[in-house]
Amino acid sequence: MAKSQTKYHLHLKGYVGGYDFDSDYVDYILAKYPDAEVNVLIDSLGGSLATVLSIVAAFRNHGNVHVHFVGMNASAATIASMGAKRITMDSSAMYLVHKCSVEFFQWASANSDKLAEIIKETRQMKSDLEKMDANVAQLYASKCEKNQEDLLALMKKGGWLTAQEALDWGFVDEVTDFEEDDAPVITDSITADMTASGIPVPSTFIHNEEQRSGLFTRFVESLTRFFSSENKVQENITPNTSTRLYGLVAVTRTVTPPSTSLTGSTPSQRTKSPLGLLQLKKATI
Numbered sequence: 001m002a003k004s005q006t007k008y009h010l011h012l013k014g015y016v017g018g019y020d021f022d023s024d025y026v027d028y029i030l031a032k033y034p035d036a037e038v039n040v041l042i043d044s045l046g047g048s049l050a051t052v053l054s055i056v057a058a059f060r061n062h063g064n065v066h067v068h069f070v071g072m073n074a075s076a077a078t079i080a081s082m083g084a085k086r087i088t089m090d091s092s093a094m095y096l097v098h099k100c101s102v103e104f105f106q107w108a109s110a111n112s113d114k115l116a117e118i119i120k121e122t123r124q125m126k127s128d129l130e131k132m133d134a135n136v137a138q139l140y141a142s143k144c145e146k147n148q149e150d151l152l153a154l155m156k157k158g159g160w161l162t163a164q165e166a167l168d169w170g171f172v173d174e175v176t177d178f179e180e181d182d183a184p185v186i187t188d189s190i191t192a193d194m195t196a197s198g199i200p201v202p203s204t205f206i207h208n209e210e211q212r213s214g215l216f217t218r219f220v221e222s223l224t225r226f227f228s229s230e231n232k233v234q235e236n237i238t239p240n241t242s243t244r245l246y247g248l249v250a251v252t253r254t255v256t257p258p259s260t261s262l263t264g265s266t267p268s269q270r271t272k273s274p275l276g277l278l279q280l281k282k283a284t285i
Helices: 025-034 047-060 074-084 112-144 148-157 163-169 187-197 214-227
Strands: 012-014 038-048 065-069 072-073 086-090 095-096 102-107 160-162 173-174 247-249 278-283
Touching: 012 025, 012 047, 012 074, 025 047, 038 047, 038 074, 047 065, 047 074, 047 278, 065 074, 072 074, 074 112, 086 163, 095 163, 102 112, 112 148, 160 163, 173 278
Parallel strands: 012 038, 038 065, 038 072, 038 247, 065 086, 072 095, 086 173
Antiparallel strands: 095 160, 102 278
């Protein structure tokens, strides 16, 4: 196993759109090296679609960006590389593409007029998501030299790809095996984030006995129950005011009914809907 001689100018990790995966900082670094190859290390479970499309354009406009994937990379993180000139991936890394999603809210009670408003808004959300999916699928298709329909089918299916499978699809140009590239590690907190955002935990990690702590096992069992029913509706969900959502997040809104007690929250974290009381429900379309 050889050592990499690559010096990385950018380390993009964590939430796409957060301080450590920020489009403004990407622009700053690219501007510092206008005539040289810029090496970018990516290790992220995804984030904001708007941010990552800006990064794609920045990489493409620079014209000489090399992206190297390590760890577990999902959704928006994988899209980021679509503007790069060259893409490599560590042999132990993982790669996930899936369809865009939004936060969806369900009425606790509604009359016919309010239901009509919800139906109208939901249809618009569905139309917007379909356009976003088509746009992302075309980015993938151009890189993979495949039909857009093939990539849409893969996004609909979801599921993790190994480095070799990502290479076979054409998402990456080369699979590497450098000793400094650590294999992905699933912690309880990462599992919780993935479960909350509907990202499946790779089976290779589920069956790793060294990591099957009691808490980890409960998260996996919870994830299994979630995916066993496509239309499962949870009762009494406590709204989450955090915008730390992995995956392709097009819209994030939080509405807390006044009658609901939100432990540890402050008045500034609570938002009242102008249309009435809403109950939080996550929907993947």
